[in-house]
Amino acid sequence: MTLSIDVELRRGDFALTAAFEAEPGETIALLGPNGSGKSSLVEAIAGIRAPSRGTIVLGGRVLDDVRAAVHVPPERRSVGIVPQDLALFPHLSATENVAFPLRARGRDRREARDRARRLLDRFELGARTHARPRDLSGGEAQRVAIARALAAEPALLLLDEPLSALDAGARVRLRDLLRRELAGFDGIRVLVTHDPVEASTLADRLVLLEDGAVTQSGTPDEIRMRPRSRYAADLVGVNAFHGRLERLEPGTGRVLTGNGEVVVPWPEDIEGDRVIAILRPADVTLSREEPAGSARNVLHGPVLGMDLEGDRARVRIASAPPLVAEITRGSLERLRLSEGVDVWASFKAVEVEVLPP
Numbered sequence: 314m315t316l317s318i319d320v321e322l323r324r325g326d327f328a329l330t331a332a333f334e335a336e337p338g339e340t341i342a343l344l345g346p347n348g349s350g351k352s353s354l355v356e357a358i359a360g361i362r363a364p365s366r367g368t369i370v371l372g373g374r375v376l377d378d379v380r381a382a383v384h385v386p387p388e389r390r391s392v393g394i395v396p397q398d399l400a401l402f403p404h405l406s407a408t409e410n411v412a413f414p415l416r417a418r419g420r421d422r423r424e425a426r427d428r429a430r431r432l433l434d435r436f437e438l439g440a441r442t443h444a445r446p447r448d449l450s451g452g453e454a455q456r457v458a459i460a461r462a463l464a465a466e467p468a469l470l471l472l473d474e475p476l477s478a479l480d481a482g483a484r485v486r487l488r489d490l491l492r493r494e495l496a497g498f499d500g501i502r503v504l505v506t507h508d509p510v511e512a513s514t515l516a517d518r519l520v521l522l523e524d525g526a527v528t529q530s531g532t533p534d535e536i537r538m539r540p541r542s543r544y545a546a547d548l549v550g551v552n553a554f555h556g557r558l559e560r561l562e563p564g565t566g567r568v569l570t571g572n573g574e575v576v577v578p579w580p581e582d583i584e585g586d587r588v589i590a591i592l593r594p595a596d597v598t599l600s601r602e603e604p605a606g607s608a609r610n611v612l613h614g615p616v617l618g619m620d621l622e623g624d625r626a627r628v629r630i631a632s633a634p635p636l637v638a639e640i641t642r643g644s645l646e647r648l649r650l651s652e653g654v655d656v657w658a659s660f661k662a663v664e665v666e667v668l669p670p
Contacts (some may be wrong), residue, residue: 314372314373314501315335315336315370315371315372315373315501316335316336316358316369316370316371316372316501316533316613317334317368317369317370317371317470318331318332318334318354318367318369319331319332319367319369320332320354320364320366320367320368320369321356321365321366321367321544322350322357322362322364322365323365324350324353327348328365328520328525329349329353329354329355329525330525330526330527331350331365331524331527333521333527334507334529335495335501335502335503335594336470337499337500337501338499338500338501339517339518340422340495340504340516340517341500341501341502341503341504341516341517341518341519341520342359342504342505342506342511342515342516342519342520343503343505343506343522344505344507344509344512344520344521344522344548344592345521345522346507346544347524349524349525350522350525351473351505351522352474352505353474354379354522355471355503355505357369357377357386358376358391358392358503358670359390359392359471360376360377360384360385360386360387360390360392361387363377363384364377364379364412365565365604366507367379370388371391371468371469371501372391374437374501377391383481387549387628388417388601391462391465391467391469391571392467392469392471393414393462393463393464393465393468393470393471394453394462394468394470394471394472394473395458395459395461395467395470395471395472395473395475395635396458396473397448397474397477397478399454399455399457399458399585400458401432401446401454401457401461402446403445403446403447403532404445405445406443406444406445407429407433407438407443407444407445407449407453408429408430408442408443408455409426409429409448410426410429410446410457410458410461411429411460411461412425412426412429412435412464413461413464414461414464414465415428415464415465418465420633425464426595429442429464429653430442432464433457435584436457436460437455437456437488437490438456438457438460441453443599449498450483450486451478451479451480451483452479452483452486455475455476455478455487456487456490457473457477458475458493459475459491459494463494463498464647465531465545468500468501469494469501469502469503470498470500470501470502470503470505471503471505472502472504472505472547473505474505474507475487475491475493475504476488476506476508477506477507483657486597487503488514488515492514492515492543493496494521495515496663498541498554504516509548509549509550513533516533517532518530518531518532519531521533521536521545521548522543523542523544527540527544528541529541529542530544533549536548536549537551538547539591539592539668540553540589540591540651543555546591547637547668550594550627550637551591551592551593552581552591552592552593552594552596552597552636552637553590553591553597554568554570554575554589554590554591554592554634554665555570555587555589556569556570556571556574556587556588556590557570557587558577558583558586558587558588558667559578559586559588561576561579563579564578564579565577565578565579565609565662566578566579566580566667568588568590568667572633572634572635573632573633573634574608574634575590575634575665576662576665577590577660577667578662578663578667580663583668583669584669585669586631587669588668589667589668589669589670590665590666590668591666591667591669592665592666593635593639593661593664594597594627594637594638594639595639596660596661596664597636597637597638597639597658597659597660598638598642598649598658598659598660599611599648599656599657599658600656600657600659601627601654601655601657602632602647602657603655603657604657604659605658607661608660608661609635609661609662610634610659610660610661610662610665611631611658611659612630612632612633612634612657612658612659613628613656613657613658614632614635614654614656614658615629615630615631615652615653615654615655615656615664616628616629616630616631616650616651616652616653616654617629617630617631617652618652619650619651619652621642623637624641624642625640625641625642626639626640626641626645627638627639628645628656630656635657636658638658645669656666
């Protein structure tokens, strides 16, 4: 049962064109900057919003076909959805909220409640079956919403920013639980997120939306190795320099970005002069004084900010062009880096990979 998307969505002056497919047992993560159309696309797949052009097909069944005037309403689609605001019924208990999709399809009250209680037990909410949404914590309410989406055993599960409203501790616990549930769900899963950790740990494939279009699709490793935009590079944690390639001496060139330049190995297999140069943050060396040595690229600027992850630190530098370096916490302390401190960054030309745009 394949999900096939090929649509255009319009909202005022904004238009989104998206085309991709997803297979059973596969988790697709939709990522993009704010306003890129992620939630609108989820609403279209769920049937809440009708596309202005194109088709949505699930398992050979046409859910939307604008040209043929086909639009299947949400309640007749085999789709479970967890919206950003959860949309739990405030006057119903956790059990009744989870049972609602089954009751709406005509299932017996007792049968629906039994199924709901089993799901709540699975989500470690057996003691909260009678609680109403106002009495649930954020993590508990999120689990009730996910259980409700799974209650009718849909062919497709849509999760719109399922962890965004939670604190760090609750997010980690629910991410682990969600990973387990997705692994046991035989249908197709579409996850909307802005969190690269969430996407990389939960999804098999990423679909990136930017400026009203799909700009890249692939596994997290594929996008990490070949990011096609600044957003993609930032998402997977690499530096991407877009610009014009100019030859220097034999075997060497430079990429002029409009905000500085980067010396690179000359790529013999690229036609044209527009390129993307990729540099991994771990290949950048930082120092408090101008370095001596053979590195062809030496940049300078103040520290914009730092992100700590385990024993590593990602340091953002307002150089020309801007740069991200990854160093150990020990190096961070030794260099006495903090926001606003001037730092020198160096890297070898051979560490830069040049790709077509």
